[in-house]
Amino acid sequence: MVQEINFKIISKGKDYIEAEVINSDNTIIRPLVEEISRDPMVVESKYYIDHPTITNPIIYIKVKEGKPQAALKRALRKMAKYFEDLENELNKVLP
Numbered sequence: 483m484v485q486e487i488n489f490k491i492i493s494k495g496k497d498y499i500e501a502e503v504i505n506s507d508n509t510i511i512r513p514l515v516e517e518i519s520r521d522p523m524v525v526e527s528k529y530y531i532d533h534p535t536i537t538n539p540i541i542y543i544k545v546k547e548g549k550p551q552a553a554l555k556r557a558l559r560k561m562a563k564y565f566e567d568l569e570n571e572l573n574k575v576l577p
Contacts (some may be wrong), residue, residue, distance in 0.1 A: 485505040486505060487503060487505050487506045487510065488503075488504040488505060489501040489502070489503060489504070489541075489554075490502040490504060491575055492540065494550070497525075497544055497545050497546070497550065498543065498544040498545070499542070499543050499550035499551060499554070500540060500541070500542045500543075500547065500574050501540070501541050502538045502539070502540055502577050503529070503538055503539045503540070503541055506538070507539070508539075511529050511539050511541065512516060512529075513561065514541070514558070514561060515527050515528060515541065516519050517557040517560055517561055518543055518553055518557040519529050520556065520557075521553045521556060521557065522549075523544075523546060523547050523552075523553055524545050524546075524550075524553050525544045525545060525546050526542070526543070526544040527541070527542065527543050527544075527553075528542050528573060529541045529542065530542075536553065541554075561565055561572075568574070
């Protein structure tokens with residue numbers, strides 16, 4: 483069963499956003515932050531977890547232009563497309 487990942491805004495400004503990621507772990511957060519960092523509008527992207535069993539990961543995104551929320555959405559769309567393509571390729575091999 484797939485759990486829905488949610489974001490809770492902790493703080494935001496004109497060029498940055500910091501959000502708690504609910505129902506997630508390193509399996510998806512690490513690739514997400516890596517994808518965000520590839521965005522040419524992003525100056526910095528990182529995440530941290532205060533305690534692995536009692537706190538949720540916190541993601542931080544800072545941009546030089548545009549909105550940080552837009553960078554997050556772009557990265558999520560790219561990841562969704564990647565996994566969709568991967569599933570399609572897998573379905574060709576494993577009917």
